[in-house]
Amino acid sequence: MKPIFLIGYMAAGKTTLGRRAAELLQVEFIDLDAYIEARYRKRVADLFAERGEAGFRDIERRMLHEVAEFDNVLVATGGGTPCFFDNMDYMRTRGVTVYLSASVPTLCRRLLRARVKRPLVMGKSAEELGDYIAQMLKQRETYYLQADHTFNAEQYESTHSVDEAVCRLSRLMQESAGESSPGSGAQTTPV
Template sequence: MERIFIVGYMGVGKSTVGRGLAALMGLSFIDLDQFIQSKYHKSIPDLFKDNGEEGFRTIERKALIEVSEFEDVIVSTGGGAPCFYDNMTVMNNAGTTVYMKADVEELADRLQASKTVRPLIAGKTREELIPFISAHLSARERFYNEAKIIYYTDRLVTKQQVHITIDGIAQQIKNYRYVK
């Protein structure tokens, strides 16, 4: 039985790396935001709009508890999921947590290039994104740092860089299991 949770700031590459890691390790993959959208038949922005952030975080927590009981799975969480309730404790108790960490400038570049609509940063220029990400990340990082494994990723632009990151995280998971 294997459960791996990937946490980190939006745009860091949790879903991309999670899918590749699941394929490499022969596990199922769940993107928690997609799981929620499928279950509620609404987009994350619509769930936020209809329920407010507190209501959305309750929905997210219930979904996290549900998927934390699945076996042989890699779960990519939304950027805020680890920061509410005792969600990091839930994930740490259920399996191995991996914090994918990147510099603020790298996150800004990735978010600017992303085709995904992210309501928190919609319409922000790169110059506006950097202080926003910096402040937001510093508030969230204490939760992310509770992860069992912290993996620093500097570039995920090419397929080769993505594969290097996937292999690096897989190796850290193996090392963690060995030491544990």
């Protein structure tokens, strides 16, 4: 099976849903940020600080190309991955892309709970965070909406709702894997 790439803003559920969907699909799960950290033996935040955004995005692109060569993988990309270089086009030619979509209020709520883990949002008030997310989504959605499929990741706050979302996402990916040429037309399928 060709690679499946999950894209979307931070806290959309790429890792949470992706890890469990990979188990159901019996494929390997790769979190691109974790993959980069393992390869470089440094945290993404440290690589970003040392090399700047341009340097980090170059590393990210090279590691994306590396994992895209694997079969039977589900890759959770970083929130900015599709927005640099030709990454979005590349992912679409290599496999199937799925945009995990969630509203600004939902992303804000999730990120407020996880502020300690997310350097980009640390120290922001709820209002500042909402404004920041809205601004970033406006910039990035042009890329996100090029995905082969759009998956509504709005409703997963409990274990039961996560399980339901994972089952829906897994079905979408199984159907996509059966297509003759994934990535050959931006047919968006809201699920």
